[in-house]
């Protein structure tokens with residue numbers, strides 16, 4: 086039986102735009118009403134073009150940035166309502182891995198110090214720290230002889246292993262992975278993806294896996310959310326989404342995945358026009374200026390995410 090671990094309801098995040106004194110205050114609506122559920126041991130992939138709000142969604146869930154509105158319910162408690170001090174307890178359970186681990190690591194610390202930092206911050210008794218450190222190093226495939234080396238002495242793939250080790254050292258329940266393999270060579274990518282799958286099984290982790298690469302998401306996710314200009318436009322089981330995408334935007338993204346079989350006949354859907362700015366989104370369905378099926382309704386009404394054949398889709402083509 087699957088049990089619900091995290092619920093995100095109507096998440097919004099807008100950033101104020103810097104403008105001149107006399108102009109009306111304007112905002113970038115980076116995340117606009119995202120709703121999703123994560124079950125124990127499950128991986129949700131979040132995909133979409135650059136700037137569609139994937140990282141902002143991940144950072145809001147961890148409250149690394151404060152959501153403008155919405156609920157983030159973790160184990161039955163809305164963590165947007167709790168104080169920063171109490172948030173520390175939840176930080177133990179929800180961790181993050183970034184695209185470039187060096188950005189979030191102090192280069193002056195050794196691997197041992199980097200992985201132990203969260204244990205100290207969360208007052209894990211000293212007598213347990215070395216054991217946890219050794220176990221964690223082993224879990225991510227780093228050897229004890231590497232304990233006293235510095236991050237710059239490692240390859241990209243090994244550095245990401247250090248980033249993952251630091252994220253799991255407190256044995257969290259959820260790890261938010263923001264483009265964790267995007268900066269790596271393809272062969273190293275698959276090693277890290279396999280490692281993440283092994284860790285998920287061994288530690289019972291749940292993942293939110295953010296990526297612009299649908300091929301990678303197809304490999305690792307159980308469910309997939311497709312974002313467009315801050316909104317979730319489709320949310321479905323992985324197999325459903327890849328074999329029978331519903332939203333025209335999802336169809337275009339999937340048609341652009343390179344073919345693994347050279348004999349496969351696949352027609353690439355080329356999207357018209359540019360991705361609009363989230364500071365000045367089009368009226369109605371935000372995808373309508375690039376959609377081959379757009380009609381008058383699409384130009385004036387923004388479709389809501391609706392249940393369609395066991396998945397959720399926000400498109401007038403599927404609404405009554």
Ligand SMILES: Nc1ncnc2c1ncn2[C@@H]1O[C@H](COP(=O)(O)OP(=O)(O)OP(=O)(O)O)[C@@H](O)[C@H]1O
Nearest residue numbers: 100113115134135136137138139140141142297363
């Ligand atoms: N701190 C900030 N201040 C102002 N605008 C921001 C800030 N962070 C993000 N944005 C804007 O919010 C929108 C969503 O950004 P976000 O980084 O979440 O997108 P993304 O989907 O992760 O993109 P990428 O694939 O490039 O990482 C973008 O228009 C971005 O410019």
Ligand SMILES: [Mg+2]
Nearest residue numbers: 139140141263
């Ligand atoms: Mg991002």
